Amino acid sequence: MTAGELYSLCLSALKESVGEDYRFDCDCLFESIVGLDRVKRITKGDLTVSDTVCEKLINAVKSRANGEPLQYILGKWSFMGYEFFVGKGVLIPRPETEALVLRADEIIKANKLSTVFDLCAGTGAVGLSLAKLNPDCTVYLFEKYDEAFSYLQKNIEIFSLENVKAVKCDITDLATFDVSLLPLADMIVSNPPYIKASEIPSLQREVLKEPFTALSAGEDGLVFYRAISEKWLPLMSKNGVFLFECGDGQSSDVISCFDGKVKSFEVYYDFNNIDRVVEIHV
Numbered sequence: 001m002t003a004g005e006l007y008s009l010c011l012s013a014l015k016e017s018v019g020e021d022y023r024f025d026c027d028c029l030f031e032s033i034v035g036l037d038r039v040k041r042i043t044k045g046d047l048t049v050s051d052t053v054c055e056k057l058i059n060a061v062k063s064r065a066n067g068e069p070l071q072y073i074l075g076k077w078s079f080m081g082y083e084f085f086v087g088k089g090v091l092i093p094r095p096e097t098e099a100l101v102l103r104a105d106e107i108i109k110a111n112k113l114s115t116v117f118d119l120c121a122g123t124g125a126v127g128l129s130l131a132k133l134n135p136d137c138t139v140y141l142f143e144k145y146d147e148a149f150s151y152l153q154k155n156i157e158i159f160s161l162e163n164v165k166a167v168k169c170d171i172t173d174l175a176t177f178d179v180s181l182l183p184l185a186d187m188i189v190s191n192p193p194y195i196k197a198s199e200i201p202s203l204q205r206e207v208l209k210e211p212f213t214a215l216s217a218g219e220d221g222l223v224f225y226r227a228i229s230e231k232w233l234p235l236m237s238k239n240g241v242f243l244f245e246c247g248d249g250q251s252s253d254v255i256s257c258f259d260g261k262v263k264s265f266e267v268y269y270d271f272n273n274i275d276r277v278v279e280i281h282v
């Protein structure tokens with residue numbers, strides 16, 4: 001089959017089954033599997049594609065049509081301009097999380113912070129980006145789940161940074177690891193699970209393919225903020241700062257989880273005017 005024919009076949013399969021971004025998805029899969037970008041596909045459309053490659057792409061398109069996230073099929077996704085390995089068992093880094101990283105980066109640089117903890121690190125999108133941007137700062141990345149932790153380790157390997165450490169533990173239960181081995185954190189950054197149990201069933205089919213444990217945060221969506229407020233404060237240096245991502249309308253509840261401990265706070269809104277980043281000084 002020629003590249004042009006194969007592309008048309010995939011495009012029409014995706015048009016029926018994927019939302020309005022079907023063309024983008026098709027281009028990404030085509031480039032990743034056939035190895036021809038948009039320009040080459042158009043200028044060399046009559047190139048013959050081998051049966052093996054055709055079959056590989058058709059299988060990928062089928063799996064995308066069945067609701068598998070594009071990012072899982074590609075196996076890599078860009079965040080803050082860096083490539084992260086992603087796949088089943090780990091949350092896909094989201095563009096809105098870049099706001100959290102940008103604000104954290106600003107604070108680290110302005111105050112020359114030396115130790116940052118990234119709780120619920122997943123792929124390491126947040127913590128590894130910060131470590132890359134701040135070579136003088138040591139970033140500890142905490143993750144509980146085996147599959148997510150293996151993606152974290154893979155990403156640490158390709159980033160090949162000296163200033164990161166991965167800790168496998170449950171951040172809601174400090175008895176699961178030796179906290180005495182940790183230095184005090186100048187900043188704790190976290191994009192924890194924050195979706196209310198009642199909202200999970202109405203999520204997009206692609207999101208439902210991501211780990212439930214990376215999304216769901218109990219009845220009120222606040223389980224992790226509460227646990228962090230209760231348990232991690234003693235692990236912070238004086239004048240420490242917490243920086244969280246939260247969901248639509250959650251910022252005031254997140255701040256209430258820190259009742260009586262807050263010196264000052266700030267809420268930042270994303271490009272959809274949703275309260276996305278909460279900064280709490282303690």
Ligand code: GLN
Binds near residue numbers: 124
């Ligand atoms: N910190 C990771 C991210 O932002 C994973 C978050 C999670 O698993 N809830 O992508």
